[in-house]
Amino acid sequence: MGSYKIAVLPGDGIGPEVVAEAVKVLSIVGKKFHHSFDLRYADFGGAAIDSSGVPFPPATQDVCMSSDAVLFGAVGGPKWDTLDPAIRPEKGLLALRKAAGAFANLRPAKLFSELADACYLRPDIVANGIDILVVRELIGDVYFGEPSGIEVRDGERVGFSNMIYAEHEIRRVAEVAFETAMKRGKRLCSVDKANVLAVSRLWREVVTEVAKGYPEVELSHMYVDNAAMQLVRNPAAFDVIVTGNLFGDILSDEAAAITGSIGMLPSASVGGANTPGLYEPVHGSAPDIAGQNLANPVATILSLAMLLRYSLNLSAEADAVEAAVAAVLAAGYRTGDIYRDGMKRVGCTEMGQLIADRV
Amino acid sequence: MGSYKIAVLPGDGIGPEVVAEAVKVLSIVGKKFHHSFDLRYADFGGAAIDSSGVPFPPATQDVCMSSDAVLFGAVGGPKWDTLDPAIRPEKGLLALRKAAGAFANLRPAKLFSELADACYLRPDIVANGIDILVVRELIGDVYFGEPSGIEVRDGERVGFSNMIYAEHEIRRVAEVAFETAMKRGKRLCSVDKANVLAVSRLWREVVTEVAKGYPEVELSHMYVDNAAMQLVRNPAAFDVIVTGNLFGDILSDEAAAITGSIGMLPSASVGGANTPGLYEPVHGSAPDIAGQNLANPVATILSLAMLLRYSLNLSAEADAVEAAVAAVLAAGYRTGDIYRDGMKRVGCTEMGQLIADRV
């Protein structure tokens, strides 16, 4: 019976289509559970560049910061690829994450049993399923490290970006990872490159210190190159992975790819004390299929479930959305990206409606 | 009918066993093709730490630098894991690469048709095989970038490592990659994170400039997170990949893992003008199976083939070694790591002998 403000940023490409389906589901949740959701749409990414010249305009920032959570679609597309990097859609995303203080990006890579045959790995490797949660630090590391730039030194250009972490940045994301591991399989693998990088040696030290507060969690450390291997060789060995922004970018995408159904994977970016959590599908803006009712809205709908669970503390509602997705899959409905012979092929809007009907 | 000096660094764990088999093959090559190989053994890695306190002693450096090429096994193991990072076995490897000026690391990830069922990917994904060559920059990037360290700032520890590339470092490795692509499928994919990192923007600029000299090569650019995905989704789409030291570390290991037979994969590190090329298997020192005649010597023997080809310009000899490996596989011989029902299981020394016999 609550009343909540949700900033809705459809963004570019298939963003608006998939967000529309999540909104359909949200309004059913509102009716069924007697909540009122105040949906506050705002321009973001390429759409915002077109309307106001920048990817994350102040008006959008105001809407986001005064909301309980932010739901967004995807940003970017060929139209904006040739712009100056400083005002490209991606910069808007980085600025939004930073403004929201969203230091912990939760990226589940789960193999839905109904979609096991979509998995890119050999069936015997994934007989035990895949259920990994990557906790990626999101507002530090070489993404934001200074100094950074391109300069002429000794007569030639030199490009540099500083991979840097302060103790408190590592500690807070490690705490989120340990807390999350406590609610799951109690195994946490911290990924770094401590055999080479000073920044990784501090990462490992601080994670090891935080571990003292979580004696029940089994902590291991793995080098990033080995982690990239083990995700392929034995993904079932992982429960929760915690790592920095750059390694997390790479490994969470690798883990997602392995499941073979990236159109199904949600994400949450949380952490700020009085700032909203951000919820978005893992897939991109897919300009090639935009506007054709071909996109899979499930990743966005599951992102909405994470929003209900983490930012609004509505776990029964989140469970209902997740159960509805599972029921629709079990009933054999598939968008094109996950279609197999013998299944029922549906478009983006039909998929959204089917899920909404089952909430 | 040449005479060559080869520095041999067996190293740690299974290093000595697999190197011994490569040496067996080399001596047959010497006899058959009437070359004399002066093998100059030296301590390296943990073995060198034990004998002289440092992983890459000056005596070893002298041996390497006065040789035509360096063949080595693997370094590291639990015995040295607790040492100060400054004198750990890995530091020796980095120092050797740097001393040799070996800026281009060539890492083939190939699926041997006889071992197709070892591949970790779904059979339909790899129906067209996998034959990728990763050209990894090896002596720059955040591996060696300064400033780097851990310091107290504003009352807390801060760790930092500088991801930095100068124009000439990018240019020379890009040239190697384009040259290599010309001899293969003429497709080159440059991997960076130019949507976020300044250092990657320079990388992309310089690679694009170098491309002008190779109009026959089809150049594409890919972000590292997407590359980590595409290696899983469609590895057959790649021919040559060129990337920086850190991204190359991760992606070359991911590509190797996908083939499922990391015990088969060689590598070459080349580039210095008057310095030796370095040749080593991709796998590590595997302390758990060391000394039990269980290791697969093929990766080291194929590294030897690369040594003959690239450093000594002996391509008939290199072909003979590669053909011998293929013949032994075709005859059904397998070490434990690649064993399948119905094949003939052999140990490390038998495998080496079988290959030597067929040269």
Ligand SMILES: CC(C)[C@H](C(=O)O)[C@@H](O)C(=O)O
């Ligand atoms: C678009 C890009 C800046 C972004 C990132 O690297 O963080 C994306 O890859 C992601 O993972 O959300």
Ligand SMILES: CC(C)[C@H](C(=O)O)[C@@H](O)C(=O)O
């Ligand atoms: C041992 C380590 C320093 C090394 C590296 O990261 O370069 C290894 O992973 C490799 O790829 O050869």
